[in-house]
Amino acid sequence: MTQVHDHGGGVHSLRVPIPDNPLGHTLVYVVDTDRGPVLVDTGWDDPASWNALAEGLTACGTSVADLYGVIVTHHHPDHHGLSGRVREASGAWIAMHAADTAVVRRTREARPGQWLSYMAAKLAAAGAPEEHLAPLRTARPRALPGLSPALPDREIVPGDLLDLPGRRLRAVWTPGHTPGHVCLHLEEDHPAGLPGRGRLFSGDHLLPEITPHIGLYEDPDDTSVTDPLGDYLDSLERVGRLAPAEVLPAHQHGFTDAPARVRQLLLHHEERLNGLLALLSQPLTPWQLAERMEWNRPWQDIPCGSRNIAVSEAEAHLRRLVGLGRAEAVAGSDPVTYVAAS
Template sequence: MARTFDHGGGVRSIRVPIPDNPLGYTLVYVVETDRGPVLVDTGWDDPGSWDVLVAGLDACGTGVSEVTGVVVTHHHPDHHGLCGRVREASGAWVAMHAADAAIVRRTREARPERWYAYMAAKLTAAGAPREQVAPLRAAAAGGRELPRFSPAPPDREIVPGELLDLPGRRLRAIWTPGHTPGHVCLHLEEEHPGELPGRGRLFSGDHMLPGITPHIGLYEDPEDATVTDPLGDYLDSLERVGRLGPAEVLPAHRHAFTDAPARVRELLDHHEERLRSLLALLAVPLTPWQLAERMRWNRPWADIPPSSRTIAVSEAESHLRHLFKQGRVEPVPGSDPVTYAAV
């Protein structure tokens, strides 16, 4: 059964389930325009998720065949996954920021052994134990297929700062890198239907969520060796959204909320506290893997499965990268795998 909610002012949401994921669901937003409904994200590419999306659109008084466009906040499969099926059913355009569109293209073209070898090398360099790396090396050598999310190539580019082509609406793209390099928030520059104080409404994707912090890891791309600072990108993007001052935030998970500046302050404080705690841990040299083992997570390290440990190490590395760019940590000369220490 589809669960929908009317947010007023021609905006509704559908809870599209994410199979076997603690987040539970993605909130797919249905925005009425003078040309027909446009979706903000689509949900995970799964038969059950598709059925819920279709039923939810019916419950919203429209249908999947009537969708004219999809605006994708970022390339992750719980947001972009069903774009291809929506386009097949309706002929809708699909829009995405160029940085994430490039990742989609490379994902479609990737040789499985290249990705497995890349991830094995990254984990080895991070100091991961043999049992964490061995399955990836075996997959690379054995030609195992990658999990396929059928990412649909976008056919429109979201240009930061510009209004999207939604007749009868004013929806402006705000580039908010960090969670992904091409993540965007979408500012609906219209009076709030409930007359809440502030500047319109903000579709925040995964950039800003109530009660949970989005994953900020390194931008994983075997074909791009650019040294980036995703956490720095994210913190800068948060401050940009805080200055925007929307009346209400419509996130991709959980529920809508108000007082965006307060939530921005909470997230900034969270990451500053985490950086301080990492500096304390780095009073002795540690590899990224050792650092991740000692960081505070939502459960003990021993209870975190291998796939989630890989994600955790990427988050540890993004914080290390940020501290290094600030001059607060340095790699220890001659260490192999490389260790880092506070300076």
């Protein structure tokens, strides 16, 4: 498929590959400004990804060295991975929401093995069996992509216009997928005259055919009870009210009628919550709930790392149900189990 696509109005997208990932690629957007091109996300930190980014910029008539800035929708490595290398090659600034900058700083400062210990303890509390926990407890820390991400230079402030001379790009805070996820609203007439309010760079918040992962915000030092799914649902409704003419997501393809897609996703999550309540007719740990939830493949075929993500998503849904008073923890259970509220 074509690596570069011209969306009109000084906006292009580049397909930057994600190694060994079914998503295939991240759509990195190039936005022309009076001070030079600005990227929305950069892609995975990998030589093939870097080459695709550089070649795509050349096809757009520019280069990495010409870049003015990088706007990161969220801290995940398929979005933020190449930001540091772009900055080194161009002097471009990097902007990110403060909540995700805190995650980046914590990741950079974590001691070797700290994350493995934290995950093992968290999964044990969620009811994971010993055969799943043993490899985490004995694993030797090793370098992984995303464990030394670039610290941003600038803060994205929700509601503010970003520093893009000659353009009107406004930050919309959309927590859920990450605590500092932002969408970016290009408040300009659609170049093809489509009805609606400009265009929306939606990151992973709003995708045309898949739902983003909504798990717990992982912070070993934060004991507050967050509600990522509630954050996500609130953010969805806020984006739906924007009614952009077109949505330009970080994966898959652009699409129109954002309000309709928002309604689909709200219904999907309501149906999923109702399905989980039916499962909670008996007390279940988060691990047991994840085992029984519907995924894109049978539980026995889900690899270890993906099971950790699935359990986090089950816990996020449980928190939402508890917060709504529709489920409750069983007093005295260890590991804690949950049951539908009577």
